[in-house]
Amino acid sequence: MSFSADLGAKHKDLFESFWAHPFLRGLHDGTLPRECVIHYVGQDHQYLNAFIRCYGLGVARSPDRRWMAWFNEQIRFLLEDEQHPHHVMCEAVGISYDDVRQEDLVPSAQAYVNHMELCARDSLPVLMAGLLPCPWTYIWACTRAMSEDPPANDNPFHGWWAFYATDEVQNLLAEFQRGVDELAERASPSERDRMARAFERSCHHEVRFWEMAWSLESWTPPRGKTMIGTAH
Numbered sequence: 001m002s003f004s005a006d007l008g009a010k011h012k013d014l015f016e017s018f019w020a021h022p023f024l025r026g027l028h029d030g031t032l033p034r035e036c037v038i039h040y041v042g043q044d045h046q047y048l049n050a051f052i053r054c055y056g057l058g059v060a061r062s063p064d065r066r067w068m069a070w071f072n073e074q075i076r077f078l079l080e081d082e083q084h085p086h087h088v089m090c091e092a093v094g095i096s097y098d099d100v101r102q103e104d105l106v107p108s109a110q111a112y113v114n115h116m117e118l119c120a121r122d123s124l125p126v127l128m129a130g131l132l133p134c135p136w137t138y139i140w141a142c143t144r145a146m147s148e149d150p151p152a153n154d155n156p157f158h159g160w161w162a163f164y165a166t167d168e169v170q171n172l173l174a175e176f177q178r179g180v181d182e183l184a185e186r187a188s189p190s191e192r193d194r195m196a197r198a199f200e201r202s203c204h205h206e207v208r209f210w211e212m213a214w215s216l217e218s219w220t221p222p223r224g225k226t227m228i229g230t231a232h
């Protein structure tokens with residue numbers, strides 16, 4: 001079994017948590033509350049900006065032009081194509097994309113971005129392993145839905161599901177997995193361990209990103225109380 005296939009099998013439970021999360025269920029049956037969609041797109045826009053920057057760090061760590069060209073193509077895809085699912089979501093709830101984008105990341109989204117940036121600081125193999133769950137979870141879930149239980153044609157989020165189930169996007173995932181496998185083959189055992197941990201942590205972050213949007217997470221302190229400025 002390849003390194004990436006082994007990681008996928010090991011974390012099947014996290015993929016299932018991703019699949020079963022009420023946010024994704026709501027996208028599937030078309031009942032996702034409007035405010036959750038708005039919160040998600042606002043955060044995800046910034047998340048994708050961070051993803052593009054991580055690809056830029058991938059260019060900086062590329063050993064040759066083949067890797068540079070690959071990152072270059074991924075950056076193009078994010079800048080030009082990956083806006084589409086966001087536009088589908090905005091249209092579904094009747095709001096303009098310009099009105100939902102948020103500048104600040106909320107805690108869970110910030111934690112995911114921080115994790116990806118730490119991976120980038122380690123090495124190219126660890127960066128790639130940390131980025132892999134992002135395309136894998138989405139493309140896996142949408143392909144699964146399209147074959148097992150396709151969302152109805154009048155589902156307002158239908159275009160979101162369809163986008164991540166296209167052949168082009170499937171190829172992207174296969175290339176990503178091949179890239180990780182190639183890097184894992186040449187990595188030392190300790191680097192492979194760090195790759196595996198980076199991958200697992202990102203799978204957790206993927207589930208938590210749904211939870212962030214579903215719970216409308218914000219920086220408001222828990223229970224609405226703040227310790228800052230409070231006399232002790």
Ligand SMILES: Cc1ncc(C[n+]2csc(CCO)c2C)c(N)n1
Nearest residue numbers: 044047051074082134135138206209
């Ligand atoms: C939190 C979060 N996770 C995954 C994606 C999906 N996604 C983001 S970048 C990319 C392509 C990688 O080259 C894919 C499939 C998302 N939008 N938001």
